[in-house]
């Protein structure tokens with residue numbers, strides 16, 4: 001049947017060949033007859049066609065517009081349909097003398113590796129490795145080829161019979177049966193590792209810290225197509241005329257991208273990958289000289305592209321120290337992205353990387369496929385250091401074990417880097433030890449460990465250096481529900497709104513949001529939107545979630561939302577004591593052309609003076625500031641004394657009003673062209689607050705935040721009279737050199753004991769936070785205003801019942817239940833005791 005088909009094909013081919021007149025001769029057809037596959041080349045103007053042709057024939061190389069390919073009979077018929085002129089390639093004349101075959105090999109007696117082992121010799125050599133090094137090496141078959149030849153594997157490690165918590169590495173050679181160099185290089189690598197263990201530190205380190213799997217010959221039917229005693233008749237395909245490196249499931253093109261069933265060889269390697277957790281691997285080829293890194297199937301770069309290039313460069317640069325300059329020097333000096341070279345589907349490399357979270361490259365190690373045996377020694381010499389280096393890379397990066405916090409048992413966790421990993425580039429910890437190894441290019445990474453039934457854990461800022469290992473052991477706690485959330489923005493202008501997003505782990509079915517300072521103040525949907533903030537300050541957000549099993553979880557983010565008064569440049573006059581002052585473009589935008597604005601900013605508090613601190617400044621530059629400029633005046637108008645004219649990045653810095661009203665006037669001009677980001681400035685009111693205190697105990701607080709909050713400096717002027725200052729959680733006791741209070745906090749209330757009547761002047765900025773959280777029971781209450789506040793106004797701004805307010809060290813009292821209010825008002829600079837019915841907050845009203 002096969003002969004008949006071949007005959008028909010030859011006849012058919014004859015006619016096509018003669019039509020396209022591309023130099024067919026019967027000798028070439030004879031070559032096709034001999035190996036059952038044709039090697040040919042053709043010109044292709046349209047590179048887009050490559051991926052289409054890839055599913056028809058086996059493209060082997062692309063050089064510019066020239067495509068080199070293989071085809072079996074059926075593939076070739078389909079190729080002819082494209083009507084492309086082609087030329088059959090006949091290799092150089094070779095004879096058995098070029099392929100010295102050895103049998104009856106004793107590994108210990110090899111002095112020169114300039115031969116190919118016969119199939120039987122190969123089996124014998126593999127068996128001898130295990131016999132000679134039983135503690136280091138196990139040898140077994142992982143399956144049979146179509147024609148029943150063995151797919152041999154050597155496993156090498158210290159304690160080889162025991163699985164240890166160390167990375168597994170895989171080399172496989174010659175899956176294209178006629179690409180011979182890998183077969184011998186990998187056999188020799190087994191010998192090198194075993195015979196140098198214990199004497200060569202690099203080899204010893206690799207064998208001690210890795211589990212190395214080496215399969216020198218992945219397509220024995222192809223290699224021994226001409227019989228078990230010669231490699232001269234070797235061919236690319238397996239015995240079913242299938243290209244094994246197009247026969248794997250593909251990330252893009254599905255389970256059977258080549259249209260063939262999985263071959264026995266493919267199935268054996270798929271099972272191997274399934275049963276193990278290979279961290280890194282490579283498959284060797286020839287016909288080109290290049291390290292080909294992922295992806296082959298699509299143009300998108302791998303997440304770890306930088307790392308691939310780094311590893312590829314290490315391989316090739318090391319080779320170049322020992323090889324002739326002409327070796328491995330094509331492409332980008334010896335390395336290429338697979339897709340950049342030409343796209344293939346169904347390759348082993350992409351399969352391992354995408355479906356098994358491995359790191360596999362394709363190593364093309366000689367331009368000549370059927371490399372003469374006399375060349376093998378040289379190729380070993382050029383490559384073996386790089387082959388070792390490549391293995392060594394899988395001991396670097398970050399590694400450790402992931403275990404259960406309670407039981408210590410291993411967890412097969414996913415090790416994922418948010419914002420970095422794409423296309424399955426995460427890795428998995430293995431089931432037996434929870435061991436993982438993740439190679440990464442140098443840099444800082446936030447690494448997340450997750451597994452079903454456990455709370456995910458993210459380790460921030462793990463710093464990776466090349467050629468070194470970070471050990472990171474992680475414990476996960478079991479659980480099914482963990483509240484988490486995000487906000488669309490956390491820094492907002494007064495009066496704007498935010499959207500919130502549930503980011504909880506598990507499957508919540510109910511949500512309870514609480515937005516301190518927000519409107520609405522709570523919500524019961526998954527993702528609340530349009531929560532508005534109309535008070536300045538820092539606000540907490542909390543989320544309680546519950547699932548269908550009744551479990552619940554709470555997360556509160558303290559001071560998560562920062563609301564500031566945003567002031568944009570415009571024509572007008574405003575009174576404020578806080579906020580961020582921007583050009584007309586606001587936080588993220590540029591100002592416009594042809595602007596002319598004048599804004600006077602007055603202090604929102606009597607007796608204060610504006611202080612404006614420019615943190616960013618960038619307007620169009622001109623040496624005399626003639627194009628775009630900002631002028632600042634110390635007073636209520638542009639007739640007031642000028643402080644300066646600013647342009648370019650010459651920032652005004654800190655600008656303080658010195659005039660009696662404390663006002664500053666800003667005048668901005670932009671010309672007809674060129675806009676810039678403008679400026680950002682913090683707005684404060686500067687003020688002096690005087691605290692009058694009597695001898696003995698006093699309650700004090702300040703609405704002014706001193707320039708220096710260090711208590712020693714703040715109380716310097718009255719230190720001789722200060723006996724003790726106390727507040728929540730500490731005391732300042734200068735005579736005894738005790739300070740457990742820390743620095744002055746204007747949102748706190750203090751009690752002070754003095755020898756004498758004194759006056760303390762506090763110079764600083766006015767605190768604009770006018771809200772104090774209180775809890776059920778007794779609280780120390782500061783006074784956050786510059787003017788006296790009527791008790792009734794305060795009660796109106798409080799969201800919980802007030803039971804008492806009492807002066808510290810005084811007798812006046814507010815006791816609503818008894819109808820007593822001898823206190824009447826709260827005085828700035830003093831502090832009070834307040835008893836509350838529940839948790840809530842007190843808001844001090846503005847001074848009129």
Ligand SMILES: [Zn+2]
Nearest residue numbers: 176179285286
């Ligand atoms: Zn190949």
